[in-house]
Amino acid sequence: MPSLFKPGDIMIGGIFPIFNKEISNTIVFEREPGGTVCSFDLRAFRWTQVMIFAIEEINKDPAFLPNVSLGYRILDSCASPTNALRAASTLAAGPQGIESPCPPAISALIAESGSSQSVAVAGVLGPFQLPIISYFSTCACLSNRDKFPTFFRTIPSDYFQAKALAALVKHFGWKWIGAIQSDNDYGRNGIQAFIEEVKKMGVCVAFVGTVLRTYSMSKILDVVEMIKQSSVKVILAFVPEGDFYPLMKELSRQNITGIQWIASEAWITAARPSTPEMFPAFGGTLGFVVQKMAIPDLQSFLRNINPYADPNAAFVRDFWEVMFGCRPVSTGIYTGTNKICEGNETLMNSQDVFFNVTQLRVSYNVYKAVYAIAHALHELVFCQSVDRKPARPCMNVSEIQPQEVTDHIKHVNFRNRFGDSVFFDQDGDPPASYDIINWQLDNGKVQHVTVGQFISTQSGTYKLQIDEKKIVWMTGQMVPKSVCSDVCPMGTRRASIRGKATCCFDCIPCADGTISNSTSVECLTCPEDFWSSRQNDHCVPKKIEFLSYHEPLGICLTAASLLGTFICSIVFAIFTYHRSTPVVRANNSELSFLILVSLKLCFLCSLLFIGQPQLWTCQLRHAVFGISFVLCVSCILVKTMVVLAVFKSSKPGGGANLKWFGSVQQRGTVLGLTCVQAIVCTVWIISASPTPYANTRYHNDKIIYECVVGSTTGFAVLLGYISLLAIISFLLAFLARNLPDNFNEAKFITFSMLIFCAVWVAFVPAYVNSPGKYADAVEVFAILASSFGLLVALFGPKCYIILLKPEKNTRKAIM
Template identity: 50%
Template structure:
């Protein structure tokens, strides 16, 4: 990716050493500085070793950019510092030439050709015509590309102090390019990590209409995409001032839900946006600055309250000792032939130097003092680009030092010999430049990686309002090598002041974060950052913010009311603690008690005609089986277990089979006894007591064999039913075999049907001995209960299924008990006069004669 950037102030500096004939050049926009040299003992030295060299203004440029002028002075200061250092380049004096590129490809190319051909104009009486071996500059990436491609053909190394284009790291395209500022690749990575750090997922971007802006935003968009960040809008600031377009951009900012805006542009472009934003009263925007304007005095010096809270990464700063005093030495009277110094002075102090009486501005007295006038030029609090210039000059100086200090066997370049220091080739200097490694006076290590890039290191700056209402750049974080890693970001969150002076981190989201218990659902046709929050379905959870899917709980677990945690399902079964369980258990015990009471009555009155006439043995068997029916219903209540599931259905089936078999036998006895045609008939001998017992045993054993087969082949077992109620586990007994269960019920149904048919045939027998009608009623109740039970059992969910079955058992048991035994107990207890043989026989005779 390639993009150019930087303030529009490219300058080339040319260092010259005339005894050893070496030179460097540097580009600054708005200035054309020609060689100013004198001869002294055959050594070309810097004219104005203690004075500012002549500055010749370009004919069509009259603006002095104070920061660029400071960079020029920093270069001169650094050269002077190196020349005074006895340990670095001893006995060698460096000079310089400065050329203008005017921030255009054409001027940059013309300057490069002039440098290479040595045809620059001179304002001195005589020239030294030095050779040129290295170039420092240009500050703009686009211009640097032009200069590097041309001078690279001649192997001339270029050390750039403010060209950050990532494309320039390509050594196949730009083999002679080096720089003292990090590539924008690292700045973009830092910005992307910053956005990720604060959780901003909906970001607007604005770029200048140049390579710096276009490629910077392109790289940023690709980087943040990997973090799940979306670009809300991407606008371009036109280079040709278009008021309409700027208005549209600011209106877009106001309408968008994105409250974090990254502006990848130079300060002049950003100024257009700021002015329009102030006019439209845009507030609540968190501005993210690219390195090109994050320390812009042009923007911070104005009353731009909307920029308070701005965040951005800047080059590491340094406090260059003695530089401020050097800057204060500039004075138009010390360089009367330099129109740029004159213009600088007039612009800074708003006065006029000269005799032109038509000027409306007051005359400059020359007594104006830079020390007492606060201005961008003399402000050394943010020496970032100036420090980059400082490092670039020292890098070349150290490379020259190594080259001149070459000893046989060390740093050999060609044919195992040291280079000819009288006639140095540029590529020889490039060889040493790529390999330099030194620590500057600030303790920072200076070196170039294989791509010609320095160790990346940035300060994270925050624009904050001072007590005097001025803006200060507060360092609130670091990125890069200062932390031991090229890609590590550290933020001092408590130190940050956000937009409008707030301390709370602003949010910039297309959609509000989906809380736990919900999942993100993308909106059709919109970026992934725009979504709806859909609650998780029952039984599913999401326990993280912005979950993309809900997780289904395990079978034994269910989601809580917030759908953010799986909790153990409520275990449900018909227990003795439930109201229904208590009621059914009470009824079962009452039935058992009533059965025992009737048995006690029958035992007490066993010698009375009513008891004896009703075959007391069968009556007691019926009472015993009914007691079993009542008691087995209690097995259904409570937590199911293997033994309870095995017994509940089989025991109730056997109990009913025994009960109905006894009733059937009793019905047969009654029918055979009163259907005899004469008093001497022997019909009863075929169905006497022994035959009755055998019949009952046979009928019961058939049911027992069915139940045993059921238990062996497919026994009922306790299971966890999770289908009836999603949030509950129903503990119940699985039937095991539906066919076996149907056979058990069917067998009881067959016995009951036979009993009902025989009772129907015995309906005309004498009332006092005839139980047929009571048996008929009991069988009808029995059929009604169990026919109703089947659909109710199938349709009733959960623990109520068990309650339905218990209710059917109790209802049919009470029906049999009351219909068969209640009339007899009534006669025994309340009508004893009817409990006589005479009464019973009399009624029978009356019925027969009638």
Template identity: 50%
Template sequence: MGAFIDSYVCIYLILFIFSSSSFCFASSSFLSSCKLWGRFNLNEMHKPGDVVLGGLFEVHYSSVFPEQTFTSEPEQASCKGFDTPGLRQAMSMIYAIDEINNNSNLLPNVTLGYSLYDNCGALVIGFSGALSLASGRERQFLLQQNCVGSPPVLGIVGDSFSTSSIAISSVLGLYKMPIVSYFSTCSCLSDRKRFPSFFRTIPSDAFQVHAMIQILKRFGWTWVGLLVSDDDYGLHVARSFQSDLTESGGGCLAYLEVLPWDSDQAGLKMIVDVIKKSTARVVMVFAHEGHMIHLMDEVVRQNVTGQQWIASEAWTSAAVLQTPRLMPYLRGTLGIAIRRGEITGFREFLLQMRPDQKNNDNYGNSIFWEYTFQCKFDPAGWAEAGGRRCTGKEDIESVETEFLDLSNLRPEYNVYKAVYALAYALDDMLQCEPGRGPFSGQSCATLQTLEPWQIVNYLQQVNFTTSFGDQVSFDENGDALPIYDVMNWLQLPDGRTKIQNVGEVKRSATKAEELTIDEDKIYWNFESNKPPQSVCSESCPPGTRMARKKGKPVCCFDCIPCSEGKISNKDFWSSPQRDHCVPKKTEFLSYHEPLGICLTTTSLLGTFICAVVLGIFTYHRSTPIVRLCFLCSLLFIGRPRLWTCQLRHAAFGISFVLCVSCILVKTMVVLAVFKASKPGGGDSLKWFGAMQQRGTVMVLTSIQAAICTAWLVSSSPAPHKNTQYHNDKIVYECVVGSTVGFAVLLGYIGLLATLSFLLAFLARNLPDNFNEAKLITFSMLIFCAVWVAFVPAYVFAILASSFGLLVALFGPKCFIILLRPERNTKKAIMSRGTTKS
């Protein structure tokens, strides 16, 4: 389809060069004039003004193309099938321009005019109309200053079909002609590189697809059929819908079929057969009302019921489908529609028009007047509504007509906004102050030198609010802020059809889709009056899991029994029957468990022994620094909390450094004393007085405190539920946070212990009665040996090393104090023993 459109673009680009460009004759008599080679015969309507805006509308919905023999001048296509909404949309543009011209606050010194063309529902005719808008209508004109001057129109409102907008924008976009569409939704038109001057007041298909997926998710429909039209609109939707549906996890497509443009009976029969045989109960249709008319004819012929139809904006409000013949099949339809608006005074404006105003100054001479009243374009309908024969002189206000049904102004409201967007852009441009403009040299555009590309710059920055209260602005791709109404088809008891608003879907400033639906208002075309189920496979019952069917979409699966724990999350586990989730047991070192009781008893026993030792040394006036390493192990018992995780590491780290630094200083004092006893060694004692010893211990302990502080601030230990040890249990523990911080803390303790061990080892040959080096060496040996097993036996290592220090270092002292008091004298301690070799 893309190649087909590109071919059209190339053809009409050539056509544009020959038909819209001026041909200058070489003879002297014609040197100052140019002449168009040809002119399109189109249904048109014009009004002059200081600035002229163009418009393309579907006033007829079909065309007849005569066969061309090229033995005579080619005949042009003719239009047939009057489209009442199309005329109303054209009138809404005229009304908007009239309203702006009467507004003293918007373009006060500028009069807007218009040139409107009928596209007759055909790309060829719509493209021809666009070229005529860009080149002008004069058959012959004088050359003045090399044909430099204002273009015939400075902006175009249209076209309705995406395919036409693609073709027109591909050509006119080369000249940066601003085009503001009111009905073209193809997401491809958001490509700023291909369509640099295209804007629209209707949401793109990309958002329409997102809106549809939101509706599917709302009702749990994961198995749906998709029908699209055979054009850019439908084919782009098909591509984006499949990818977005998969990415969002919203469901799967049961089938994807392309609807033919004409009533291809065989093709339509095949498509309806697919719908009838499919298990999908939801059918989404992205197509125009013409496609739906042909499709529903075949649906009625085969009597296909039990489907939930989902309508795209192209046919949600199509009155041609709301007939007694189709309503048994289409009632209950859900769809999204263009945002409904209100245009104040529009009805009065339409009622002022009369068919005898052939040369009215406001509206000009146009064949549009031939179709203003229903009597002219639908005599049968007029006769049925008024109960009399059409004479052409009837008062349209006294008869109910579709033309005057303004209850659902949707495309018309978009046209209204498009005209105002161009007007506001022009107004902003004309208010530019010289020297502060956006163009080269900070210049401004003037009404005399105005060119279409200059409007694009201001159109991109437009931001205004309509009288209905809707904000109008364009994003970087030329798309308006998207919003759709959610509609539902309801058949009233008297047989009439009502399309009611049941919600809205819009995109907020945060780019999130918001769906609001009043489900109580929705009519469902099913006996239960409830939304249908549309899934490929029913949800698996408890105790089973999904297993994809080979070669089938992800929505189609079998249910097989679950393996153990496969329906759990990190905090839950499967029950023995595997049919529901149960909380995992939380495990931590508790005071009530045997292990916790043993560790608590051991910790308290060690603390008690330390207290006894402290009492003994206090009583005997020979007190060392108090060792409280045992108490920190209590922090490892009980449910972990943030403060206990932080305190347990800091407490044992600082207490052990305090303990080991005291031993290190004591070892250094022992060495210094015996060094001082040798000749010339007395000066060394001055560095190991009481103040120096305490200061050294404080400095060494402060270093560890600084390490702990930095660790806790940068990456603190914290409680953690570990599910890796056991599948059915959660081990509640403390994680260290920063492994580097923990390693530095342990490494510092190990460094001090190693230094103490080495110094005590060097002092092992000093006299036995005075020498503590052997006790220090033995205690440090136990300390270091136990800490090799620190990682696998955390709390045990702390307790074992604490007992090692206590028993090995203070045990002999307590033995002398309590059981050998005769050796606890200065004489006995100072007496020299035999030095070992």
């Protein structure tokens, strides 16, 4: 194999794709495929010259390996794993081609550009413990120390590039991404790492098209059709430039535009696709590349490449032909249209990009790889770092073993003359540092403009900086938008579409009680005291409902309560003014006044059921209600008993009964019966006090404030006791219905108790079936209805006689 060769005390090998594989657009299965056809690659040739330049620079530096010279042997791989293996075997065999597999003739190897080639080389030379440093192989698979324990690289792994690409996608809010990979380790592992990263961010990959290293036009058209049919507007191409270029030409030929391309570092700065012809389809492309560096002294070295100086130098003649169009006439003689071909003009006058050393990227990685090996060899030979003045060698150069070189490369850590730190982590990878490149057209040429930076740290975090003002988008000034389904509007949620990616969804309204805003994927449940708005876009406080003084129902009940209280007061005043008249005196005026007072309390206690329930109102409302009604009913009961006793005493032998119904006995009976109810209420409040409660069972969007009785038994005993007294009064009054017509008090009592019992019998089912505030309204209505019934039945006829029929208000009329 032709090689660039220079002997030295320590040999360093190099494998570069000086010639790049050319692939036919058609595959014929009728005959055996021909051999690999390669074309000269100026870019890769410059990489070889950078390696040579760095080695010569180190040999001239007295601080580096004094009295020890570095040699090199550089072979071509033609970007083929097969040729790379052949080159690796050749280097291991030694410069003369004599097989000597242990140890290899070289102490370290700089290889290769393609990841598939590096996998092959590292797999073959790994068992020899030979250190290999790649300058352009980025496949994350090469970080596997179990498989490739001696592999290092000066370019970041695709693991970091995948993180950088995912961070770029996240930054611009792209959710629907297409992907194109090459059918090799670089493409497959790169796309897999990218997909794993973007999945964490909720980004979907619409398709993964594959560009084969050996392909037919039909395969290209399949990928083109996939792009045309998809709705994606952003596509990542994770492919080498040689694989992607035919597809680029077809996309450009069919005028497929409007796509925002994201490029891997393998083709973003390549010269062949960066042409004005490709710009209409690929303008505005974004991608990551390793940071550029300028090596000023390199330019003069490159301009000294001349076949007249060394006619036998490998690859130089090819460089002369491709670079300047010079044709060899005979050994050492060239002809062509350029004066350079005759050697009459130096290369210093050439302004070709080949000689531009201000934006070196991959070449700078080659430069760092050479220096990393040199530092490791220096520390191995002199047992100290380069920055210390060497004494004398601590090891014989001829005794150096590849394993020892590998161990020292692992611990290399130095700062080069450009201020960059060079070291390798536990996986053999350098720290990640990328420039973000944007394709822009300037003066008819495609320019690779730096618009940002991505830097990773040893802690695993990263920093992404983008100057969006510098970016030229293919779609204009606005950032391209790429989504399968647009963001759901507020008040709706995503619903997955069966058989499609998670980024493709329908938007359906949120259920009641849940909301979504512009950033929500799912509907969120409102807090307990809140409910969703009508548009389901935000939570609003639930409506608070209780029997209020401000609503019509509350106003009516309040007015009725105050009216009843006012009437009681008027009746009380009438009875007081006419207290000496026969009608008042004959109706037990003391009990009548006590009944009026109790009725007034009954009317007023209904106000405790109106308004927002508080602890004290919940405790008082039933206690006051129960005691007031017991006081009233017990007075009626005693009054009924007195009426019966009086009329029975008029019969022979009945006078003895009156001694049990004197004023003291009447007051004591009323007080005793009322105290029983007071004791019931006290025990109820102490044992299970009624409390206010925010009820949400009836309506999800309302909070109904009500009083929980606390103890159903207590409430039942309270009502039962009132009912018992009312029934006894009704029965006694019914027994006294046959009293003389002139004295109809018993009939009035009977009628009043009938009304009272009817009201409260109807109250129970109505109360149980009334929700929320209407339960309180039913109870208030029952209180007012029974109170008005007692007031009208007991005091209506008497007031009628006192005010309108005074002639009947005489002793004679009553007797």
